[in-house]
Amino acid sequence: MREADAMNDDNQYGEFAAGTLVPREILARELRACGNEVKVYRGCRLVPPDRIAIGDRSQIDEFVRIYAGEGVTIGRHVHFAFLSSVSGGGTCEVGDFAGIAAGVRLLTGTEEIEGGLTNPTVPAEFRKVRRGRTVVGAHALVFTNSVVLPGVTIGEGAIVAAGSVVHRDLAPWGIYAGNPLVQVGVRDRVPILAAAAALGGE
Numbered sequence: 193m194r195e196a197d198a199m200n201d202d203n204q205y206g207e208f209a210a211g212t213l214v215p216r217e218i219l220a221r222e223l224r225a226c227g228n229e230v231k232v233y234r235g236c237r238l239v240p241p242d243r244i245a246i247g248d249r250s251q252i253d254e255f256v257r258i259y260a261g262e263g264v265t266i267g268r269h270v271h272f273a274f275l276s277s278v279s280g281g282g283t284c285e286v287g288d289f290a291g292i293a294a295g296v297r298l299l300t301g302t303e304e305i306e307g308g309l310t311n312p313t314v315p316a317e318f319r320k321v322r323r324g325r326t327v328v329g330a331h332a333l334v335f336t337n338s339v340v341l342p343g344v345t346i347g348e349g350a351i352v353a354a355g356s357v358v359h360r361d362l363a364p365w366g367i368y369a370g371n372p373l374v375q376v377g378v379r380d381r382v383p384i385l386a387a388a389a390a391l392g393g394e
Contacts, residue, residue, distance in 0.1 A: 211235045211254045219246075227268060246270075247288065260284075261300055261323065267330065280342055282323035287330030287348065289388060295337040300326045302342050329364065331384055349381050 211233045219226040222241040227248035235254035238244050243260035246252070247268035255274045258264055261281035266272075267288035276292045278284045280301030286292065301323035303310040308320030324343030328334060332346045335354040346352065350362045353369035353376075362368055367377035 224263075280323060280326075281321065282342060283325045284327070285325070286328045287332065289331045290328050291333040292328070293334060293336045293338075293354070296334050297339045298326055298328070298334075299340060299342050300324060331381075331388070334358075349379055349384060351379060
């Protein structure tokens with residue numbers, strides 16, 4: 193067996209192998225929408241699945257947690273790495289070719305610290321919750337352990353460096369880092385869009 197083949201052969205690792213995929217027929221039945229060649233690994237949580245749409249050739253790794261709230265829409269060729277999550281009870285949209293790295297938190301809602309009690313163990317009438325629409329644009333990448341706060345739009349092609357806190361909208365193709373977040377560069381969109389077009393007009 194060639195080395196490259198061996199690296200992709202889960203069976204060689206026995207009990208330490210990567211998880212198995214959720215069968216296509218289950219995804220098609222349970223999700224709001226499911227594209228072609230979608231990979232969802234067992235061990236993730238998609239709750240409730242009928243409020244989640246996943247586009248062609250996207251991948252959801254083990255230990256991802258997506259709590260759909262009012263709805264989650266994931267585009268084509270999107271990757272959610274292990275231990276990333278969506279939560280908060282609002283809505284979330286992730287555009288085509290976007291990447292959500294390990295440990296990233298996409299928040300769609302938060303408790304207001306004044307005017308009510310502040311956790312889901314109490315009835316709704318005693319809480320003050322702010323929910324919104326969180327958007328990660330096409331070709332954007334959010335790197336490891338970053339936190340994206342509710343209501344934020346990350347523009348097309350933008351980069352969020354590891355460990356950042358995104359508290360405001362980000363311009364397309366900018367490179368951002370830190371807490372407080374600052375712009376540290378600009379990304380060249382031409383080769384990225386050309387590669388996407390060459391892949392088949394996507």
